[in-house]
Amino acid sequence: MVHDYHTDAVIAPSGIFGQFVPMFDANPLLTPAEKAALGVPVGGSANVLIQRRNVEGGGRDDDLRLTSLRGVIGLKGDLSKTWSYDTFLQHGKVLYQEVYRNDFGKTRTFRALDVVTDPATGLPACRTAVDGTDPNCVPWNIWAVNGVTAGALNYLQIPLVATGRTEQSLFGGTLQADLGQYGWRLPGARNGIALALGAERKKEKLNLDTDTSFQDFEGAGQGGPVLPIRDKALTNEDIYGEVRIPLVENKPLAQTLAFNASGRRSNYSTGITTNTWGLGAEWAPIKPVRFRGTAQRAIRAANIIELYQAQGLNLFGMGQDPCGAGPTATAAQCARSGVTPAQYGSALLTNPAAQYNYIQGGNDQLKPETALTYTLGAVLTPIRNFTATIDYWQIKVDDVINTPDPSIIVNQCIFQGNFCNLVNREPTTGTLWLPGSGVTATLQNLSQLQSSGIDVSASYTGRMDALGGYGLLFNGSYLQKAELTPFPGLGSYDCAGYYGTQCQTFINPRWRHKLRGTWATPWNMDLALTWRHIDSVDYVGLNSATLVNDPSTAATDAHLSARDYFDFAAAWQINKTFSVRAGINNIFDQDPPITGANVQVAPFGNGNTFPQTYDALGRLIFVNLSMKF
Numbered sequence: 176m177v178h179d180y181h182t183d184a185v186i187a188p189s190g191i192f193g194q195f196v197p198m199f200d201a202n203p204l205l206t207p208a209e210k211a212a213l214g215v216p217v218g219g220s221a222n223v224l225i226q227r228r229n230v231e232g233g234g235r236d237d238d239l240r241l242t243s244l245r246g247v248i249g250l251k252g253d254l255s256k257t258w259s260y261d262t263f264l265q266h267g268k269v270l271y272q273e274v275y276r277n278d279f280g281k282t283r284t285f286r287a288l289d290v291v292t293d294p295a296t297g298l299p300a301c302r303t304a305v306d307g308t309d310p311n312c313v314p315w316n317i318w319a320v321n322g323v324t325a326g327a328l329n330y331l332q333i334p335l336v337a338t339g340r341t342e343q344s345l346f347g348g349t350l351q352a353d354l355g356q357y358g359w360r361l362p363g364a365r366n367g368i369a370l371a372l373g374a375e376r377k378k379e380k381l382n383l384d385t386d387t388s389f390q391d392f393e394g395a396g397q398g399g400p401v402l403p404i405r406d407k408a409l410t411n412e413d414i415y416g417e418v419r420i421p422l423v424e425n426k427p428l429a430q431t432l433a434f435n436a437s438g439r440r441s442n443y444s445t446g447i448t449t450n451t452w453g454l455g456a457e458w459a460p461i462k463p464v465r466f467r468g469t470a471q472r473a474i475r476a477a478n479i480i481e482l483y484q485a486q487g488l489n490l491f492g493m494g495q496d497p498c499g500a501g502p503t504a505t506a507a508q509c510a511r512s513g514v515t516p517a518q519y520g521s522a523l524l525t526n527p528a529a530q531y532n533y534i535q536g537g538n539d540q541l542k543p544e545t546a547l548t549y550t551l552g553a554v555l556t557p558i559r560n561f562t563a564t565i566d567y568w569q570i571k572v573d574d575v576i577n578t579p580d581p582s583i584i585v586n587q588c589i590f591q592g593n594f595c596n597l598v599n600r601e602p603t604t605g606t607l608w609l610p611g612s613g614v615t616a617t618l619q620n621l622s623q624l625q626s627s628g629i630d631v632s633a634s635y636t637g638r639m640d641a642l643g644g645y646g647l648l649f650n651g652s653y654l655q656k657a658e659l660t661p662f663p664g665l666g667s668y669d670c671a672g673y674y675g676t677q678c679q680t681f682i683n684p685r686w687r688h689k690l691r692g693t694w695a696t697p698w699n700m701d702l703a704l705t706w707r708h709i710d711s712v713d714y715v716g717l718n719s720a721t722l723v724n725d726p727s728t729a730a731t732d733a734h735l736s737a738r739d740y741f742d743f744a745a746a747w748q749i750n751k752t753f754s755v756r757a758g759i760n761n762i763f764d765q766d767p768p769i770t771g772a773n774v775q776v777a778p779f780g781n782g783n784t785f786p787q788t789y790d791a792l793g794r795l796i797f798v799n800l801s802m803k804f
Contacts, residue, residue, distance in 0.1 A: 262348035348377025399488025453509035486536025499524035518605030532613035575622035651688035668720030675715030731771030
């Protein structure tokens, strides 16, 4: 299988985002009034904080291409009447290419703002062009309307380039047996004990190469440096087994009573060994009613990115700095995070874009996540062609691998005196968003997650004589609880019905469902109409829990309303060779709910909404033609 994916995404323009730049009295582009307003003394200079986007050059352009190749070969068969085998070998590779255009080079920006009069021409010129350090420099005149020239943009806008590769090799096999052939069955059962044994080995490789502009954080529109990852590998070897034991069959009040158990042992090249297991039972007192239940211990070991991602700066969302203008914390509380009396209450502490710096990255000391899961449910078939299921589930996950929420770290430091060693303010201004500042929040095994809910489904099929057959399928899920404890001992909060980066899964509607109706016509054509519903959610800042409650939550962020999408599809089997499929998703062109600037959408969404949950593109029309030969 070969797959090639290319996307060209344009986002908000680059620019200069809160940099202190020396402005000199000798700068001919500045008027006397501007020099006075900026505090530039006669014959001297002043450091000026500049924030300005590249509105003339347009948006940053992120050109991505992913090419994947995957091959699988297998062999399966029977060793005897009792034993069968299934073996496989799989290898896959994904090639990554990225060209990031229209970003501003930081060094070039500083040079283009340092302007003097060229003695040779009497015209404004970059100081570095006059002294020969950078002859290509062109002044960036942001001080006059229409002052920015095409030559300045050609100089300032730089490309950034990255390439990478991930590989996975996996091979394994299973042996399956019906031990009833040996007489291994219980007295009350008709079928024998079923057994499966297996082993597999997986190896992953990761490489990422970035150019010097990415590595040196030269792109002004980047959240931080993008560092290379070279020759990282992760291997795990597993052995596993599963057994199913029919206890009673075809007896009064026990049409089926069966038990199953499974286990797996995994060894990782990081030196970690884990054991997982599962227990399950099913009981059908009568044929139309079947009860089922399971208990499992599961693990998720850190993946190769979580282990080896290079550490560097990124951005997190937080509204007002508690120590900024109109502070919500006292001066003594703010001092815990490094705010001086002179900085306390400064409007500069709050970033206008609600974005602040944090240090992200992998951690090769991560332990596996461990989970205990329980399910209890029933399968009902009261009439012919109708099936309904209901299942209650409960999951508790310890040692959740997660990036500690930087906003919680900041608030814990200020209001509780915790984690202050992780908060590093810029010394001169006290900010958390100017260069030289940030919150340390690399991946850790800190969190605990407890969730529970109910899943329901129902299906019915029937015929309409000469008009063909029809079917109805319903799937729904109710989220009862999604409780997250981000830091041990500091309390928890429930994300059910809320959205926000503070939640492990960003969007957490209480209820969502899908209802699908189908009609198999007598004319080799199948039609389907689907209704998808996603319940409304509130911003997690409205949660009463102290860890996440945010009194400054803006009205634009407080609520994401429910969405109902309707889709239509048709499939026509023209003949034995050709078939065509077409349809319309989101027939009524529903727009996705959006948030304001105070909610940090990344990494779970993009463009003020969340495409993984909502239809961000609106109405989608598709046609597919298939040929089999």
